Structures are given as C-alpha cells and as structure tokens.
Amino acid sequence: MHPDPARTPAWSPARNAIGLWAVEGVLGALVLAAVVVGLEVMLPLPTWLAVLLPVLVLVEAVVTIGFRPRLRYRVHRWEVTAEAVFTRTGWLSRTWTLVPISRIQTVDVTRGVVQQLFGLASVAVLTASSQGTVRIPHLDADIAARVADDLARRAELVRDEAT
Amino acid sequence: MTPEWHLPPEVVARRTSWRIVLAHTITFRQARQWVPALLAFGAFRGFTDGPWAVVVIVAVVTAVSLGSAVLAWSRFRYAPGPTAVVVTRGLLSRSVRTVPLDRVRGVEVEAPPLHRLLGLVRVRIDAAAGAVQSDEEELVVDGLPRAEADRLRTHLLARRGAEVPAPDSAGDPAEEEFARFDDRWLLYAPLVGSYLAVPLAAVGALFRLADELPRRWRPDLGRPDLTDTAVLAGALGAMAVLLVVGSIVGSALVNWRFRLVRRGGSLIAVRGLLNRRHTELEIDRIRGGTVTEGLGMRWVRAARATALVTGLGDAARRGQLLPLGPRTEAWAVTGRLVEDPGPLRPHxxxxxxxxxxxxxxxxxxxxxxxxxxxxxxxxxxxxxxxxxxxxxxxxVGLGRYASLGHATGPRTFSVRSGWLVREQAVLQRRAVVGWQVQQSFSQRRQGVATVVAAVGAGAGGYQALDIAAGDAVPFAVAASGRWAEALSGPG
Incomplete structure (x- = not known):
C-alpha cells in the first residue's frame, strides 16, 4: 500500500453515534424481516429459499448492527483548523474534503428525530460550489452548535474577496 | 430544548406573523407531504361511504393542514444578529441555518395575492449560490408584515452598501475587440457534435411529418431498390451532403457575426442571424475559462472557449467567449482573461x-x-x-491518458481531461472554494488519487484525475494557497 494522499483529521464523531447507527441498523433489519415474513406467508417458496432468506436477513442484521456502526465511527473524522474545515469519510473508497473558512457561505445544523433521542446533531458547511460542501455527521448537539457559531463568526471576520 | 440554544444572548429570535398560518392552511403548504398517505388510506378504506365520507375527508385534511401549519409556525424563528442571520425551523427534525451577513448576495421581498390579503410578504435570502440543491429549501422567511420585512432587508444588506462600487460614470469607455467570428470558421461545424445534431433533428421531424400526412398527399417515391449499389451510394452521399450543409446553416444561424468586445468592466457578446443575441458579463466575476475540443474538432484544430463566471445562470451559453474557431484563437481569447499557467504535466x-x-x-x-x-x-x-x-x-484508453494533464502557475492553475470531448479548464487561484481528494480502493493500491477543485462557477468542480498520491496536496497548495496545507499537516 502507498502512503495516503492526505492526513487523517484529528477528531471523531460523538461516541453516541455508534448507538444511533445501530438503531438505524435495527430499523432496517426489522423492515427486511417484515418483508421476508410477508414473502414466506404469501408465496409458496421452495424450501432452500425459505431457509436462505431468513439467514440472509440475520447476516445483514449482524453486519449493520454489530459491525458497521463501529466501522463508521472509525472512518468518519473531522477537524476545524485555524483556516479551514476538514473531513474524511469512506472505508474502501475515501474522500477528504477541505473548505477554507474564508469561503464559507452558510452553516447548517440539523437534528433528525433519532438524533434528538441521542443528543446529536450534524453540521453542514456550504460554499458557492455544490462540490464544496463539508458534512460533519453526528456530533454532540452542544459541540455542533458551538462549531457552527464559531465558524459563522470567523467566516464573517475573514473577508471573502473572491466568490 | 429551546430553539435559541445556539444563539448568543444579545440576539433576539423572532417569529413570523401568526397570520401566515391562515395562508399556509389554505394552500396546504406543510400538509402537502401528507397527501399521498391520505390517498393511500382512502384507497384502502374505499370512498364508497357516500357524501359523509367526503365531508369527513375534507375536515380531516383541513385539520391536518391547520395543525402542521401551526406547528411549522411555532417552530420557526429568525434572528438577524450583528454578524449573521440565523433561521431555525423543522417540524420534527430541527434545522438551524446560519449565514454570515457579508455572504448575503441579495434579498428578495415578494407578495403573493394571498399574502397581500393578509398584509404579509415573503422574504427570500440569496446566500449560498449554486450550493443549495433543489431538495434543500433555500432560506425563506415567510409571513412578515411589510415594514418588518423592509427592516430585515435593510439589516441584511447594510454590510453591502459600502462595498458596492460606484457605477462607471466616466462617459462612454472605449471598446476593445476580444474576438470576431470569421465566416470561414463555419466550415468547422460539420465536425462538431452539437451542430450535427441540428440537421438530424430536422430530418427526423420531416419524417414524422411525412407519417402524419394523409396518404394521398404523400409523394409516391415508389420503393427504391436498396440492393442497387448506385442508389445506395447516392442516398448515403445525399445524406452526408445534407448533414454537412445542415450543420453549417445551423451554426451560421446561431453564431452569425459573433463579436466579443470589452467595454469598461464588462464583456459584451453579440451574435445570431435571425435572432440577434446580446449578452453581457462582468469581467470581475470571471474566475477562469475552459477550452473544449471534440474528437472531430481536434482533427482540424478547432475549439470552443467559455468563461467560468460566478453567479451566472445558464453559464454554458452566456459565458461563451468563442463559440467555434481555431484552437489558437480560442486560447488567445482565454489568455486575455486568465493567465496561462504554463505547460501541462503528464500524469x-x-x-x-x-x-x-x-x-x-x-x-x-x-x-x-x-x-x-x-x-x-x-x-x-x-x-x-x-x-x-x-x-x-x-x-481509446491511450487517448484518454494523453488528455490528462495538470499545471500550476503563479496566479492560475489548469486541469485537462476527456477524450470524446476534451476540456481544459484554466482557473484563478482565488476561484477555489474547497478541495476534495478522492481515492478508491484500486487507486489506493496503485498510488494515485483524484483531486477536485470546488469552484463557485461553471460545473462547480474541476478534477485532476489520477495524479500521484504524493502530488495531491502539493498540487492543491500550489493551485490555491497555504490554507490547503491543512490537508497534510496541522494547520
């Protein structure tokens, strides 16, 4: 393996994010299970399929509840430096995004319904380009609010001469 | 959890007027998203219970609409602070959007009929131009009394007042010609895909028309013997001539007497045979340019040049610097606006x-x-x-590789890619609003990465495909500024 093209940002999302992702996994697995139960009741499936489908659902549930949340927690990183907002995401395919504070146009904080249960919020930093959006998922709500406030203040202080 | 949880203490979060609830109830503004669910419910229950069912449905729909309108109103706040405006909203999920005041590009106050009846207006705040996708609602404060809206507008635009440069009132500045279309360049048209499409579309329309005509009006062509090579060759030849002539005529209609001049701080383009088009763009807003060459155009060294302009709708057409011409002309006109960063480095x-x-x-x-x-x-x-x-x-693969290249100069940088249509973008360093470094699993194994410069003009992003992974950050720093060093070390 060659060295990475860019460094890893310093900070992780909130620890609670693992719980939130696991809950999302549970919800998804429940939906799948309901579909499979429906299929098994309504259709005369061949025996091998009738056995295979629940096994697949089980495997999917183990992956999305037990494994993926921890992986995601490791993979999502973020950092606010003196001049820029910096994130990295992705496991096999990875994406680093860097936006200078001087080019920030808008800062969004959103709290979805499940996020509110876990006390989390996501921050999105928007620029004049649709490809220059930085998304920081699942921070502690207080931290998210502080980050957004701080970024908006600093963006106002640095005059944007270009866009 | 109060909606003001993020606000500094000195800023007062305000509500819109309660009367907007009436307008939203009547127009089902928030309730619209429930309509599919209601329809599904109705379809499930059946609509067979007679007129009472209709009354019940109407009552339920209105109640839902009223309820969601009240909820949306009660959870909406806007706070015009000293440095930023903060809008809080959301029925179940919450969203807080903060816009620094000097990023506000414009404020629009509109009064639809129903609003006027209630004595209210709607304020649209234009901030993140280009970034807001259609699913993300733009920044709207709906339902303010006129006076309050005017106060908000003044507050939002107060910062801008000082910086807006005085209009050039120094008489009529001299014109400087940047480009002029040479009629001979029309001969390039048959090699350009978009112009070839014009006669093809016309022929297609003709055939459809022929199909629609009553039988007795149709000319009787008999049934030509396609096995006869002479007839076949003749037909193909006629089609080729038609295509060539059609594309030239099409190009002439659009590009006739194209002329690009600079007058003061503006670039003015005039063109067209039947419909004479006049477009104007501010040179200050130009962030770069692209030179595009299709596969056919490369044979004859033809190209098209387009300016990348911030905040310009329909930029592909309106930003044209040279619609069609020799490559040297395209580069000449681009070079007058954006400095050449030097020769491209291969990947x-x-x-x-x-x-x-x-x-x-x-x-x-x-x-x-x-x-x-x-x-x-x-x-x-x-x-x-x-x-x-x-x-x-x-x-094809070798051609695609040959197209790849990137370069950085003192004030500009450039990236090139594409085979069927090869596009080289030259951008000013100040154009970059962000960087994205992408690396797929196979790119990681081969030690390359794709670097995308996010730009608030043109396509929004311009990429250097498959550059050496170790070159990614140096390229980004050289193409934008020291702030990009945060990619490689603590900033």
Whole structure:
C-alpha cells in the first residue's frame, strides 16, 4: 500500500453515534424481516429459499448492527483548523474534503428525530460550489452548535474577496 | 430544548406573523407531504361511504393542514444578529441555518395575492449560490408584515452598501475587440457534435411529418431498390451532403457575426442571424475559462472557449467567449482573461494503466463470454465482437491518458481531461472554494488519487484525475494557497 494522499483529521464523531447507527441498523433489519415474513406467508417458496432468506436477513442484521456502526465511527473524522474545515469519510473508497473558512457561505445544523433521542446533531458547511460542501455527521448537539457559531463568526471576520 | 440554544444572548429570535398560518392552511403548504398517505388510506378504506365520507375527508385534511401549519409556525424563528442571520425551523427534525451577513448576495421581498390579503410578504435570502440543491429549501422567511420585512432587508444588506462600487460614470469607455467570428470558421461545424445534431433533428421531424400526412398527399417515391449499389451510394452521399450543409446553416444561424468586445468592466457578446443575441458579463466575476475540443474538432484544430463566471445562470451559453474557431484563437481569447499557467504535466504511468484497463474491460468481458459461448453453443461471432471492442479500447484508453494533464502557475492553475470531448479548464487561484481528494480502493493500491477543485462557477468542480498520491496536496497548495496545507499537516 502507498502512503495516503492526505492526513487523517484529528477528531471523531460523538461516541453516541455508534448507538444511533445501530438503531438505524435495527430499523432496517426489522423492515427486511417484515418483508421476508410477508414473502414466506404469501408465496409458496421452495424450501432452500425459505431457509436462505431468513439467514440472509440475520447476516445483514449482524453486519449493520454489530459491525458497521463501529466501522463508521472509525472512518468518519473531522477537524476545524485555524483556516479551514476538514473531513474524511469512506472505508474502501475515501474522500477528504477541505473548505477554507474564508469561503464559507452558510452553516447548517440539523437534528433528525433519532438524533434528538441521542443528543446529536450534524453540521453542514456550504460554499458557492455544490462540490464544496463539508458534512460533519453526528456530533454532540452542544459541540455542533458551538462549531457552527464559531465558524459563522470567523467566516464573517475573514473577508471573502473572491466568490 | 429551546430553539435559541445556539444563539448568543444579545440576539433576539423572532417569529413570523401568526397570520401566515391562515395562508399556509389554505394552500396546504406543510400538509402537502401528507397527501399521498391520505390517498393511500382512502384507497384502502374505499370512498364508497357516500357524501359523509367526503365531508369527513375534507375536515380531516383541513385539520391536518391547520395543525402542521401551526406547528411549522411555532417552530420557526429568525434572528438577524450583528454578524449573521440565523433561521431555525423543522417540524420534527430541527434545522438551524446560519449565514454570515457579508455572504448575503441579495434579498428578495415578494407578495403573493394571498399574502397581500393578509398584509404579509415573503422574504427570500440569496446566500449560498449554486450550493443549495433543489431538495434543500433555500432560506425563506415567510409571513412578515411589510415594514418588518423592509427592516430585515435593510439589516441584511447594510454590510453591502459600502462595498458596492460606484457605477462607471466616466462617459462612454472605449471598446476593445476580444474576438470576431470569421465566416470561414463555419466550415468547422460539420465536425462538431452539437451542430450535427441540428440537421438530424430536422430530418427526423420531416419524417414524422411525412407519417402524419394523409396518404394521398404523400409523394409516391415508389420503393427504391436498396440492393442497387448506385442508389445506395447516392442516398448515403445525399445524406452526408445534407448533414454537412445542415450543420453549417445551423451554426451560421446561431453564431452569425459573433463579436466579443470589452467595454469598461464588462464583456459584451453579440451574435445570431435571425435572432440577434446580446449578452453581457462582468469581467470581475470571471474566475477562469475552459477550452473544449471534440474528437472531430481536434482533427482540424478547432475549439470552443467559455468563461467560468460566478453567479451566472445558464453559464454554458452566456459565458461563451468563442463559440467555434481555431484552437489558437480560442486560447488567445482565454489568455486575455486568465493567465496561462504554463505547460501541462503528464500524469503517472499508473494513470495510463487505469485508463487502458477501463477502456479494454468491457470488450474483454464480452470476449470471455464469447469464449464460453463458442465452446458451448458454437457462437463464434460474440468472441469476435469482444476482441474487436477490446482492440478498439486500446487507442481509446491511450487517448484518454494523453488528455490528462495538470499545471500550476503563479496566479492560475489548469486541469485537462476527456477524450470524446476534451476540456481544459484554466482557473484563478482565488476561484477555489474547497478541495476534495478522492481515492478508491484500486487507486489506493496503485498510488494515485483524484483531486477536485470546488469552484463557485461553471460545473462547480474541476478534477485532476489520477495524479500521484504524493502530488495531491502539493498540487492543491500550489493551485490555491497555504490554507490547503491543512490537508497534510496541522494547520
């Protein structure tokens, strides 16, 4: 393996994010299970399929509840430096995004319904380009609010001469 | 959890007028999203219970609409602070959007009929131009009394007042010609895909028309004998001539007497034969340019030049610097607006390998399927098609690699890619609003990465495909500024 093209940002999302992702996994697995139960009741499936489908659902549930949340927690990183907002995401395919504070146009904080249960919020930093959006998922709500406030203040202080 | 949880203490979060609830209830503004659910419910229950069912449904719908309108109103706040405006909203999920005041580009106050009846207006705040996708609602404060809206507007635009430069009132500045269309350049048109499409579309329309005509109006052409080579060659020749003439005429209609001049701080383009078009753009807003060459255009060294302008709708057409002409002309006009960053650097050998694999792979897959089919069913032609496709992939892959290149200069940088349509973008360093470094699993194994410069103009992003992974951050720093060093070390 060659060295990475860019460094890893310093900070992780909130620890609670693992719980939130696991809950999302549970919800998804429940939906799948309901579909499979429906299929098994309504259709005369061949025996091998009738056995295979629940096994697949089980495997999917183990992956999305037990494994993926921890992986995601490791993979999502973020950092606010003196001049820029910096994130990295992705496991096999990875994406680093860097936006200078001087080019920030808008800062969004959103709290979805499940996020509110876990006390989390996501921050999105928007620029004049649709490809220059930085998304920081699942921070502690207080931290998210502080980050957004701080970024908006600093963006106002640095005059944007270009866009 | 109060909606003001994020606000500094000195800023007062305000509500819109309660009367907006009436307007939203009547127009089902928030309730619209529930309509599919209601329809599904109705379809499930059936609408067979007679007129009472209709009354119940109307009552339920209105109640839902009123309820969601009240909820949306009660959870909406806007706070015009000293440095930023903060809008809080959301029925179940919460959203807080903060816009620094000097990023506000414009404020629009509109009064739809129903609003006027209630004595209210709607304020649209234009901030993140280009970034807000259609699903993300733009910043709207709906339902303010006129006076309050005017106060908000003044507050939002107070910062801008000082910086807006005085209009150039120094008489009529001299014109400077940047480009002028030479009629001979029309001969390039048959080699440009978009102009070739014009006669094809016209012929298609003609055939459809012929189909629609009553039988007795249709000319009786008999049934030409297509096995006769002379007839076939004649037909093909006639079609080729039609295509060539059609594309030239099409190009002439659009580009006739194209002329690009600079007058003061503006670039003015005039063109068109029947419909004379006049477009104007501010030179201050130009962030770069692209020079585009299609496959056919490269044979005759023709190109098209387009300016990348911030905040310009329909930029592809309105930003045109030279619609069609020799490559040297296209570069000349681009060079007058954006400094040339110097010769392009080629991308590493891994990039060539990747382009070749990408181009050959589909043919190779067909060939493998062909081997199986030849062995099992004796279908040899699938194998042949696969081999031909794979062989054709070699020049395509090499061509794609040859197009790749990037360069950085003192004030500008450049990236080039594309084979069917090769596009080289030259951008000013100040154009960059962000960087994205992308690395797929196979790119990681081969030590390359794709670097995308986010730009608030043109396509929104311009990429250097498959550059050496170690060059990614140095390229970003050289193409924008020291702030990009945060990618490689603590900033």
């Amino acid at each position: 590493p050998p891994a990039a060539r390998r990747r382009r070749l694999v990408r181009a050959i792979l589909p043919g190779a897959v067909v060939a493998v399927a062909g081997v199986v089919l030849t062995a099992t069913l004796g279908l040899w032609w699938v194998l042949l098609v696969g081999l031909v496709l794979a062989a054709l992939g070699v020049p």
